[in-house]
Amino acid sequence: MTTTPGVRVRVPGKVNLELRVGPLRPDGFHTLATVFQAVSLYDDVTAMPHGRITLTVTGEQAGAVPIDDTNLAVRAATALAAWTGVEAGVALQVHKGIPVAGGMAGGSADAAAALVACDALWHTGCTRDQLTTLAADLGSDVPFPLLGGTAIGSGRGERLTSTMTRGTFHWVIALADEGLSTPAVFAELDRLRMAGGADATGVEEPQLDDALLQALRAGDAHALAARLANDLQEPACELRPALHRTLEVGCAEGALAGIVSGSGPSVAFLVDGPRAALEVAVALTASGVAGDVRRVHGPVPGARAVEAVRA
Numbered sequence: 001m002t003t004t005p006g007v008r009v010r011v012p013g014k015v016n017l018e019l020r021v022g023p024l025r026p027d028g029f030h031t032l033a034t035v036f037q038a039v040s041l042y043d044d045v046t047a048m049p050h051g052r053i054t055l056t057v058t059g060e061q062a063g064a065v066p067i068d069d070t071n072l073a074v075r076a077a078t079a080l081a082a083w084t085g086v087e088a089g090v091a092l093q094v095h096k097g098i099p100v101a102g103g104m105a106g107g108s109a110d111a112a113a114a115l116v117a118c119d120a121l122w123h124t125g126c127t128r129d130q131l132t133t134l135a136a137d138l139g140s141d142v143p144f145p146l147l148g149g150t151a152i153g154s155g156r157g158e159r160l161t162s163t164m165t166r167g168t169f170h171w172v173i174a175l176a177d178e179g180l181s182t183p184a185v186f187a188e189l190d191r192l193r194m195a196g197g198a199d200a201t202g203v204e205e206p207q208l209d210d211a212l213l214q215a216l217r218a219g220d221a222h223a224l225a226a227r228l229a230n231d232l233q234e235p236a237c238e239l240r241p242a243l244h245r246t247l248e249v250g251c252a253e254g255a256l257a258g259i260v261s262g263s264g265p266s267v268a269f270l271v272d273g274p275r276a277a278l279e280v281a282v283a284l285t286a287s288g289v290a291g292d293v294r295r296v297h298g299p300v301p302g303a304r305a306v307e308a309v310r311a
C-alpha cells in the first residue's frame, strides 16, 4: 500500500495588548493601531491530498464552526489554488483549541495555517511575503498568525511590524460559552461614539502608547499591566454585561490586569508568573464567571508545519 504524505500546521491564537480604534473608513473598516501577541493556545490544521477542497472540524466548540465555502480556511485554500494555478484539492482537518468567535482570531488562525499547509502540500513554493499578501485579502487578522511573536498592526490591522520583547508573559484566558460577532462589536463602538456626540468617521487617528512598547522591551509584566487598553472593551461589555464581573473577579483574585481580548468575549488576565496563573485560574473556575479557563504564555511563533502526516 502506498502512503500519501500530508502536512500538519500548528497555529497560535492572539491577544491584543493595546487596541486603538480610529475612524470608520469608506470601505466599512476602521483604522486600527494595535499590538498583537501570539499566545500558546493552538489550532492544528492538517492538509491531506484530495480531489476537491473539503473541511472537517474537531475539538472544542467544533459544532459552532461553519464547514462550507464561507469558512476562512476553505477560502484560504481556494485563494491559494487560484493564485498559483494549482488544480489539486485538499482535505483540510481543523482541530480547535482557540475559542470560536472569542476575539482571539481563531478563524483567522485557521486561514493562516491553511495557507502554510496547502503551500507545502501543493509545493507551490510561495514566499512568506506572498502568503501574507493573500492573508491580508482574506481578513484583517489573518497576517498576524502567520508571523506570530509580538507585532504592531496598522491599517485595518493587516500591516505588521514585529516588535521586540524580553522574556515570557503569562496569561490566564477566561473563555465564554458563546462568541461575539466582530462586526457587531465594531458597530456598537460606533453607536457609543455617536451617542457620545462623536461622528464615527471623524474620530482621531489611533496612536499606540510608547510606555506599553517600553514595558514589552523590558519584559516588565507590572508595567505592561498598567498599559493594557482596548477600545473594543466597552462595546463588548455593553453587548455582554457579564464580562464586567469576569474582569472584576480575575483582578480581585490576583491578576495584574484584565482585558477583553480583541472584540471579545474572551478575557485575558496578565499574571506575575505560572504560580499566580494557577491561583487566578482556580479562582475564576470556582467563581463560575468563565465558561472555561486556560493558562497560556506569549509570545510564541506563528504558523509552523509541525509534522508530515501519512494517510
Ligand code: C5P
Residues within 6 Å of the ligand: 028, 029, 030, 031, 032, 138, 139, 140, 141, 155, 156, 157, 182, 183, 186
Ligand atoms: O477583516 P475581517 O473580515 O476580520 O473583519 C470583519 C469585520 O470586522 C469587518 O467587516 C468590519 O465590520 C469589522 N472590522 C472593522 N475594522 C477593522 C477590522 C474589522 O470595522 N479594522
